[in-house]
Structure formats: structure tokens, C-alpha cells
Amino acid sequence: MMSVRQRKGAKATEAPEDGGAQQETATLEHTSPADGGTRERFWKTLSLAAGGAVALCAGVLTAVYLATLHENDLWFSNIKEVEREISFRTECGLYYSYYKQMLQAPSLLHGFHGLMHDNKTESMRTINLLQRMNIYQEVFLSVLYKVLPIQNRVEPVYFYIYTLFGLQAVYVAALYVTSWLLSGTWLAGLLAACWYVANRLDTTRVEFTVPLRENWALPFFAVQVAAVTHFLRPNLRPLSERLTLLAIFTSTFVFSLTWQFNQFTMLLQALGLFVLDSLDMLPAQKATRLYVIQVAALLLVCALQFFNSMILGSLLISFNLSVLTVRRLQKNLKTGNFLTRLRKLSLHVLAVLCLTFLLNNIIKTVLSLKSDEHIFKFLKAKFGFGATRDFDANLYLCEEAFGLLPLNTFGRLSDTLLLHAHVFVLGVTAPTALVAALRNLRGSPGQPAPGRTGPGTLHLRPETAYHLIHTILFGFLALSTMRMKYLWTPHLCVFAASGLCSADVWGPLLRAARLYTPARMCVMRYSVPTLILLCLCYKFWPGMMDELSELREFYDPDTVELMDWINANTPGTAVFAGSMQLLAGVKLCTGRTLTNHPHYEDSGLRARTKAVYQIYAKRPPEEVHALLRALGTDYVILEDSICYERRHQRGCRLRDLLDVANGHVMDGPGGNDPDLRQAAHPRFCEEVRRGLPPYAKLFTRVFQNKTFHVYRLARGP
Secondary structure, three states, X not given: OOEEEEOOOOOOOOOOOOOOHHHHOOOOOOOOOOOOOHHXXXXXXXXXXXXXXXXXXXXXXXHHHHHHHHHHHHOOOOOOHHHHHXXXXXXXXXXXXXXXHHHHOOOHHHHHHHHHOEOOOOOOOOEOHHHHOOOHHHHHHHHHHHHOOOOOOOOHHHHHHHHHHHHHHHHHHHHHHHHHHHHOOHHHHHHHHHHHHHOHHHHOOOOOOOOOHHHHHHHHHHHHHHHHHHHOOOOOOHHHHHHHHHHHHHHHHHHHHHOOXXXXXXXXXXXXXXXHHHOOOOOHHHHHHHHHHHHHHHHHHHHHOOOOHHHHOOHHHHHHHHHHHHHHHOOOOOOOOHHHHHHHHHHHHHHHHHHHHHHHHHHHHHHOOOOOHHHHHHHHHHOOOOOOOOHHHHHHHOOHHHOOOOOHHHHHHHHOOHHHHHHHHHHHHHHHHHHHHHHHHHOOOOOOOHHXXXXXXXXXXXXXXXXXXXXXXXXXXXXXXXXXXXXXXHXXXXXXXXXXXXXXXXXXXXXXXXXOOHHHHHHHHHHHHHHHHHHHXXXXXXXXXXXXXXXXXXXXXXXXXXXXXXXXXXXOOOEEEOOHHHHHHHHHHHOOEEOOOOOOOOHHHHHHHHHHHHHXXXXXXXXXXXXXXXXXXXXXXXXXXXXXOOOOOOOOOXXXXXXXXXXXXXXXXXXXXXXXXOOXXXXXXXXXXXXXXXXXXXXXXXEEOOOEEEEEEOOOO
């Protein structure tokens, strides 16, 4: 639908060496040495100030860079308002429409009432949008825009998109700080920020999907990870620990409030904490606090979303409650010899998993929860637990974003040396973690874990162990589902950069080669990252400058023509049916009522969507008319790009998914399941264009261009 065209006429300070892991990472937490030397305090303060300034600059420059790319790609400042709105594609347009709706409301009270009693997003239904969708950020931003004296200086759309690009500054700064905390030098933060920008295609998509929920949420998740990293460090002062816990709770809450997939992300985080806690690689008390914070934040979000049942039925809440319960019941888990501990650990894991699934099933049964059943159907089919003809599951399976991570991703990550660095750091850290875990399992009660002894032995700090399990779990998630790579690749930058600058990586290597001295370790942990930074600048700076000078223009005349026609020729109360992606734009640009939309997290909406999509199936006109009129439809929009789709291979075209779900043989050469039958009627979207009497008496074409055909439905059968 949307395209772009070429615009005419355009063309450090070192941390103390060999003082143990805690001293190596003490730069960010200002703690004077025992002798309290004035010079050392001065250099630490100077390093903290310089590192903070660099973090701020890195974040701001990244935000400016991404905002400039967005402007250059669309010529956003020069195109018409309807074109700006169309550029917010698919679900992005739906979310932005609520920001626009709040701003157009005569008062904030009317705006809130309109969102809580909405009857235009789904025809013939009144829904509470604050309960169903994660749109509190649009509400907050609209309130802020109305309250601040900026209406005469900043257009609403710019206030919106610049807020999101500003969050990218927070994102990069959080990645920077996390790398700094892990390595003890802000050089690691600078390298992580540079890798984030150099791998922009794989770390973010904010410049072309601005209102997407993940662009709101992931910066706060990065802040949460940074706070967790600090919290897991030993010997925190009480005030520092309390402030860190407050930061963890706040960032977890905001992250959960802004993205409907928060529970799955935090479930992986909770699983990582559970593994490390079970293997005694982080303090049990700290793990417990993190479990409680996750549940508390999610329950608060649930309350704000008017007790959204999908949150209450999440696996995260069931898992965390199960962990806390089993820990209470199973005492002395980490005592005894190796075999005894292994037996207790196996029993512990089995008990937690069984209780999790039992509790989750009870909650879903009591609440009659079906909102997320499509996700589990999709996962079951994706991982080979039986083929399915379920329309919703196949709709996800056929989307490229939900497929396996493409192999060319690794080529791009290798070009920036990020993948090489990650494999190197992982190759050192993972064996160290394995040795530490085995030592902990063999440890004697009451003695310190052997994996945490002083300098000269293999050790793994809790915060490093957390990031190791984080990168492994999210790596598997990214490999299985391409869309989730944006959770993994930014952390890849952090893990690789902090490892290259860490004494915990270079120390064991140099000792193994019998070359260890503090001076040599210092040279390695500073020279290698510096060389990579110079290499990145040399290789990618010219390309970035060329990218910034390349000017394009938004160009989608067919969609603009459609929206202008709807505004000029249909009543404001008209109900429109069509594809989910297109209807989001109809809602934003025209304010008309929809039959369905892209926010797919409701079983009733999924049933509506399947009914509407029969316009692309082999169904008689009377049935299609009855299905559409049952949803109150006045106009239906047919798209040639769907009816005659060539983008997907056979079996994944939308018409194929509908045929299989309806038990009909698919079109074109190729095999079909033996129980599929020939349809008794031709494909509706093809036949309705011919204007034959059975179709013409029910559907009257009122608009057409090269892409779209709009039909008005007759009131009666």
C-alpha cells in the first residue's frame, strides 16, 4: 500500500586493577578506597562526570539520528496531514487515533468517557479501551499536550513522535549504563551505544513504526535491566538498595503498562532468575524481591486496566506465585552433597512447574479466559506439536515477523563485529558459569560458594550471571520468532561490549595462557574495544552520512484518495468492513466505525475478523452479506493486493488460509489435504467485481481506484 519515492532535486579513566571483581565494577557507585586518597576520589568523580556526559550525548545523538531518518524517508514536515496519518501503518494508526481522539474531545473528562465507553472501534459493541488496550501512554501524552503551553508552537503529531524519539535517548543511555555497571568502565557503554546504532536494522524499527507498543515499552525495560544489574551487586548501602528497588518497580510497572506482551518478556526474566537462584548463583533474598516486584507491578497494571483478565491469567503471575510457594514448603534446598542437592533441585523444579500449570488452569477456568488462546495454538503449531487448520494460528504462522530469525541477520551482525564479540564473550563466560554452578551444587552447607572466591580463581558475579542467562533465553526467543529479535539484539550490544571491557573475561584468558599481569589485562580490556570503535567509525560513518543525505517522499495516492472519498461521501456514523490493517487507517483518518481492527488480543474480535474476511473466501453473496450485516456493516472495502495476493507462497495467502479453514481446496497448482472439497461457489472478491445480478442486488460499487473497491451493502437480503 504505502511506498516512498526519491524526492526531486535531492541528493577514560581506569578502575583499580587486580582488586577482585567487586573493585573492577565499583566506578558507578561512589565508594572511597580504604585509604581515602584525595587523588583517587578526584579521578573517580571525574570519570563519573565524563561517563555521564558521554551517556547523555550518545542517547541524544541517537534520538536525533533516528528522527532525521524518519523525516528524510517521508518528508514528514511537508506532506499533508492525511498522509502523515496514513504513514502510521496497521496497528500504529489505531493507537495514534486515540491520542487524536483525546485531543479532539471538548474536555479531558469527555475524552476519558469516550475511551471508556467506545462504540466506534467495534461496531454494535461498547468497549472500555483502557481495559482492552495498552493506550495509557496516548492518554498521558494528550493530557500533557493540553496542559503544557505548547499548542501554538508544536503540532500534536510532532509532540507525539518526538516523545518517542526522545525515549530512544533513554533507551541508549540505559544500555550504556548497564554496560558500564558490568565492566567498570564507561568505554563499554560507548561501544554498546555505537553497536546499537551500527546495527539499527536489527536493534530498532522506531523510525518507520513510531507508535508501536514496543517502542514505548523497550526503553523502560532497558532501564529495568540496568536497575536489576545494580541491585544484584553485593554490598549495596541500604539507601542505594531502596532507591534501586524503587527504580526496578517503577520501570517494571511502566514497561508492563505500555505493552501487551510484557508478561511473556518478564516470564523469561523470571525463568532466568529462577535458574540462577536454584543454582545458588545469586542471593535468594534478592531473587525473592524481584519476583514480588514483578507480580506487584503486573497487579497494579491489572487494576489500572479495570482488572483485565488476560493479565490475571498470565503465566508470569502463576509462575512467580508457584516459586514463592514451593520455596516456603521445600526447606534446606541448598544443603547436602552433590547427589542430594541434585535430587532436591529436580524435585523443586518439578514442583514449581506442576503448580504453575495447575494454578494457571484454575485461574483461566474461573475467569473463562480465552484472550490468549490463539498464542498457545500458534506456539503449539510452530514447534511441531501437530498441524492445525485454525485460522488465527495460521495467520501468525504465515507472517514473516513470527517466523524463524533469517540467516542474513547474522551476516549483518558479523559485519559490525558484534556477533564475533558476543561469541567470544559467551565462550569465556558460559564455561565459567558452568564451573561455578557445579561447584555450588557440590558445596558444603554454611561455606561460601567456591565459585565466588578471590582473585586467581574462576568466579562469576551475580550481575554477570544474570546477563548471561538473559542473553541465552532471549537469544532462543529471537531465533524462534523474528519479531522478538528487538528484545535480544540491544542486549547483545550490552553483553558483548561489557565482556570485552571486563577483567572477568580477560583475566581467566591471560591466566590460562600464563601471561597474566595487571598491566596486560588493562591493555587488553581498553585496547580491543577502542580498536573496534575505530573500525566501526571508519566502516560505517560514511554510510550513515549518505543515509542522512538521502531524501525521499511519502507516496501512497490510492490510500489518500480512498480516505478523502470516505470523508466527503459517507456519513459520520457509517460502519466499514475490510482488512484489519486498512481499517486502522480508516479509524484514524476518518473517524468512522469499524467492524474489526488489528488489536488481536480478544476472542470475540478474532471471530469478527474471520467473519469479515469471508469477503476473500469462496462463499455465496447471500452468506457474505448476512455476515457483514450482522456486524452492522454499511460499506465494505476490498483490496486487490489481498484478493490477488502474490506476496506469500501458496498455503500462506490469506485466501488459502480461509479456504483451508472452510474446508475448501486451495487455488493454483499444488497439493491439498485429501479431505478438502471443491467449493460450491466462486471466490467472492473476484465475482463481486463482475456485477452479476446475485451480487449487484446486495452490493453496489460506490468507489474504485487501482487498489481499492468500496461497496455499499443493501439493507435487506
